[in-house]
Amino acid sequence: MTTTTATSPVLEASGVTMRFGGLTAVRSVDLTVNSGEIVGLIGPNGAGKTTFFNCLTGLYVPTEGKVSYKGTVLPPKPHLVTSAGIARTFQNIRLFANMTVLENVLVGRHTRTKEGLWSALLRGPGFRKAEAASRERAMELLEFIGLAHKADHLSRNLPYGEQRKLEIARAMASEPGLLLLDEPTAGMNPQETRATEDLVFAIRDRGIAVLVIEHDMRFIFNLSDRVACLVQGEKLVEGTSEVVQGDERVIAAYLGTPFEGAPGAEELAEVEAAEAAEATGTPETAEAPEATETPEAAETPEAAESDAAAEGTTSKEGNAQ
Amino acid sequence: MATTENTAENTAEVTETARGLIALPQTAARALIAVGAVATIASTFMSWTYTADFPGDLTYYGSPAGLQILDLVAGAITLLFALTLFDVRGLRWLNPAGATAPVVLAAASAFAVSWFSAIAIAVDLKGLVALDPGAYVTAIGSLIALVGTLALPSPGDTFKDWVSKPDRIPAAQKLPGWAERLVITAATAVALIVFTYGIGVDPEASETFIGYLLLVIFGTWALQAAGLFDRFATFNARHKGFATSMAFLAAAVFPFVENNEHNANLGVNILVVATVALGLNIVVGLTGLLDLGYVAFLGVGAYAAALVSGSEFSRFSGVQFPFWAAMLTGMAASLVFGVLIGAPTLRLRGDYLAIVTLGFGEIFRITVNNLDGSSGPNITNGPNGISMIPDLDIFGFNLGNSHDIGSITLGRFANYFLLMLIITGIVVIVFNRAADSRIGRSWIAIREDETAATAMGINGFRVKLIAFALGASLAGLAGTVSAHVGYSVNPAPYQFAGSVPPNSAFLLAAVVLGGMGTVNGPILGATLLYLLPEKLGFLKEYQLFAFGIALVILMRFRPEGIIANRRRQLEFHESDDSIDIPEQGLPDSTVGVTKAGA
Structure with a gap:
């Protein structure tokens, strides 16, 4: 979306902490995503990755810490976060199942259009123009992810991989500066995973910074400029693929440490x-x-x-x- | 496309060789059906019983009446479907797949009407002795036809296969646009005749009405199984504006055709209930908010209109607003109440919202009951309500008086019917336009998945409040007219459940029965729910019981409602022109389940 230098931060999360009662799911995590960057977020199951995402997107109100997008602190309301310019997908696909593919993407356009009830009822020229523009933009996105030919299908009837793609298109419809992908390749076969990889690069090339949660290590290390590893709610390490891959604590977190006893x-x-x-x-x-x-x-x-x-x-x- | 045709032919061949339940040559089976149907038709011109005591007076030779007319129609439908099996030119369209199921259902309609009549006569008049030869002929004729259908090629092993639409129906040849419009016009006219006949059945003649119901149920079922409804839906989708205007034209013609004040009154009430159900459909069907106290908004509108109507029982008896101002007042009052009730409650989801709205609905009724001057300030005149509401006067046209249009006199209720029809039209337009827009999409998105919707940038609370307020104000609009039609308002009808519509449960049932998220559904649902208790007077105190049974049965067998939201499926078919879409029926029915569960 923006054409700033590679160093300008899009997302700055500082000291984000999320407690549920006595459980601290995310503990004082700092993360910065710069424009034009793909950042990976890894960690074992239950490490707090999705909770961290929810804190970023306003679904949860962080107990401590703040999240800012391009320098402005985000209010903890999902729709305000989205209109500010952060869009996301979900780990378990959450499409609007009984809407068509095109309608799903059009819903994503919600924050970038303003037509309210009155203009819908009166159907003035402004309304028609905005609808037409939205449709055009949505079709363009469907073209981009390769689902244009299925625009009129119900999203529930799409195969799994295409549902994932559609979720990405829906998120991109809100014209974000940062896209959060929560396990975009979960349940995909190797070919689909490679296709997703290309898709993420293409998204980055459109000027959208990407923060991606993944379990598929080959995928994440191929993709990411930087990788952060979250374990038990804490950020263990952050750096390039090599740094993270070589880190003993990361390996320990994934594979366990040896018995003390023989x-x-x-x-x-x-x-x-x-x-x-x-x-x-x-x-x-x-x-x-x-x-x-x-x-x-x-x-x-x-x-x-x-x-x-x-x-x-x-x-x-x-x-x- | 070529492959699909091939498979269609293959299946046709397979079914050709499949044997029926009764081993008879095909020609014999067809002949049996035709003979049975002709006998049924002939019998309606004979006397069925000796006395005029049985409703409808079935004693004459040569002139069918009451149940006989219905049986005549059923017999004719059976004959027509039987002829489609003979490959009669010009009848192919009636049963494009040459399937067994529609013929079975058509014969079943004749059988049901005939046997119901014969049994009803025997029971009502105490004995078989009351049956005249005609009744025997019709019973035997319709039985022969039904037995004949059992010898037709078997469509499958289960009972369901015998009564449901075959999987593949060959695409009919394309008709020119004017012909499609003609079909729509004809279908609308038939619908008007069917509806007018039903509403015109004497309330005392419940037997005739049951016969009518049997015919309508089996008849529409047969047409549906033949795939004609699907074709008609395609036409409708192609000429949407035309079809809608035809429907409204037919409705506008109704008071001219059915020139009877009682039935016109029924028509007005049906329209009021249907309009309110449409408003509720925005809240429940589109946005997925289960509102159990919706009838309160109808009450607010009615009371607001009554208060400014100039009635001497109104607290502001000196005030008499012109009709447009009264309507705006009713709408505005309901809107305000909608926002007041919605703002605190819409932060809740699911069951919690339902319980809170249920509470608010009751609060309205009890408050109105108590604002009588002794328990609280006198505003609503308590349980006595506000009576003697004067008739509306629209630019000098007093709706209370009869007016002559040509040779036809339009009475008071006919006037109100036409006014209400305009309002229904407005509400339909509002519904359609709102649903197909940015705001409508966000409603549906919230219904589908509220968390995902907010993550897509939709301000859930604001959008839900708009739906709630819009629904409320549409109910208020209908309420203003209903106050004037009924001469008076009182708190009694605005309760959650009761035997007399409108009440919240009734409105909700109209939406769910008819089909959520559709325009036609709630209108059809409201019509059925209003008309059935009216015409089936013998149910008396069992009305609510029967209502409950009907709901359970419908939810078991057709959870998506009578009219399912087929718009999407249509788009589906037209877009890719092939049949590789998996399970048509399955997603549809699961949609209904999730919706019903919402």
């Missing part, structure tokens, strides 16, 4: 053999039999995902829980 002699021997074979690194791979490569390589989505899936059963230190 593991079985057999396992120990196995780990030692692996260590000897490879370079240095923390022996986190004991539970994942196929992941006997370096810890760096263990960050690949397969291993990360299998670990995330096995999280319940591996209950070691319970760091991720």
Whole structure:
């Protein structure tokens, strides 16, 4: 939306804390997103990523801290946040199921149009013009995400991947300067994930900064200029992909730390053999039999995902829980 | 497209070979149906019973009356559908798929009317001895026709297959625009005749009305199963403006056709209730706010109009506003109340909102009851209400007097009917325009998912308040007219549930039964709900019971309401011209479930 230099911050969240009763879901998180940037937000399940998103978009009122967009502090009301220029998608798709694809995008245009009830009833030339302009803009967006041919379908009847795309188009209809994507590739196959990657780059090329939550590590590290890792409500580390991937705490958060007590002699021997074979690194791979490569390589989505899936059963230190 | 035609042919071949429930050659089956239908038709020209005691006087030879007319129509429909099986030229359109289901349903309509008549005669007049030959002929004829349909190719294994629309109906050839308009005109005329006949049935002749209901239910079902309603809906969508004006024209013709004050009064009341139901549809159907106290807004409008009507029982008896000012007053009063009630309550969602609005509805009635001078200040004259409301005078045209138009005299209620029709028209326009706009989309978005809607930049509270206020003011508008039509207002009818409409439960039922979010739905729902108790006088104190049963049955079998919101499906079909859309019926019915649950 804006053509500022790469350094001007779009979003500045400082000291955002969210408590639910005694539970602190997000603890004093600072995050800055600059214009033209794609920032990734990772963290194990329950780390507070979505809660943080909700704080940014006004769905939750943060207990402490403030969120500002292009220098102005945002009021904690979702519709005001959206009209200020932050749009979002949801982790579990929340389309307007019984509206058509086009209508969904038109709803996204709500903040950029002003026609009220009277002009709707009187149908003056201004109303027609605004409707036509909205439709044109919405169709353009559908074209952009490749759903123009399905404009008149009910959004509930779209396949899963297209529903995700439509949600992005709906968010973009509000002409945001910052787009928050909450797990845009959840449940997608590799091809769809790659397509989403291209889509996010294309969105960035339109001048929209993107903050994206993801579990798919390959996706996030390919995509992001910077990645922040949130664990148990706290920001552990922020930096480029390499920095985050190499950070011991991040690895520990995802894969757990080793037992203090001695593991079985057999396992120990196995780990030692692996260590000897490879370079240095923390022996986190004991539970994942196929992941006997370096810890760096263990960050690949397969291993990360299998670990995330096995999280319940591996209950070691319970760091991720 | 070619492949779909092929599959259509294949299925046609498959069904051709499929056997019916009764092993009979196809030609014999068709002949049976035709013979049965002809016998049914013939029987209506015979005497069915010996005495005129049975409603409708079915004793004459050569002139059908009452139930016989209905049976004649049912027999004719059966015959027509039977002829479609013979591939008679010019009748192909009636049953484009050559399906079994419509024929079965048509025969069922004749069977239902005939047997209902025969049984009713035997029961009413104490014995089979009361039946004249005609009654036997009609019973046997319609039975033969129904048995004949069972020998037709089986559409499927379950009962549902026998009575529902086949999956594939070949696309009919394209008609020129004028022909489509002609079809719309003809259909509107038929609808007007059917409606006028129904409203004109003598309230004492409940038997005739039940026969009428049977015919209408099975007849429309047969037409629906033949796919004709879908075709008609396409025409309607293509000539939307024309269809709407035809519908209004037909409604405007009604008082001229049915020149009877009692029925015109029924018509006015139906229009009032339908208009209020349309207003409620904005709140419930579009925005998804369950308002259980909506009738209070009708009451506010009615009371406001009564207070400024110049009635000597009004607190401001010296004040008599002209009609337009009275209407604006009623609307404004309801609007104010809508905002006052909405502002604190609309922050609630779902069930909480329903309970609070229910409370506010009752508060209105009780307050009006108590503003009688002894319990509180005298404003509304308490339970006695405000009576002797003078008739409206519109630019010198007194609605209370009869007026001659040509050779037809329009009575008081006919005048009000026409006035109310204009108001209904305005409300329909308001509904349509509001629904198809930025604000209407935000209403629907809030109905679908309020959290997502606010995240899209919609100020949920503000938008909901607009819906609430608009709905309230439309109810107030209808209320002003209803106060004048009924001569008086009193607090009694403005309750949550009661046997006499309007009440909140009744209005809500009209919206839900008819079909939420549609224009025709609430109008049809209000018509049915108003007309049925009126004509089925024998129900007496069981009216509410029957109402409840009817609601349960409808919600079980058609949760989306009688008229489902088909606009989207139509767009769906026209846009991609192929049939690869998964399960037409399924999403539709689940829509209804979610809506009904809202």
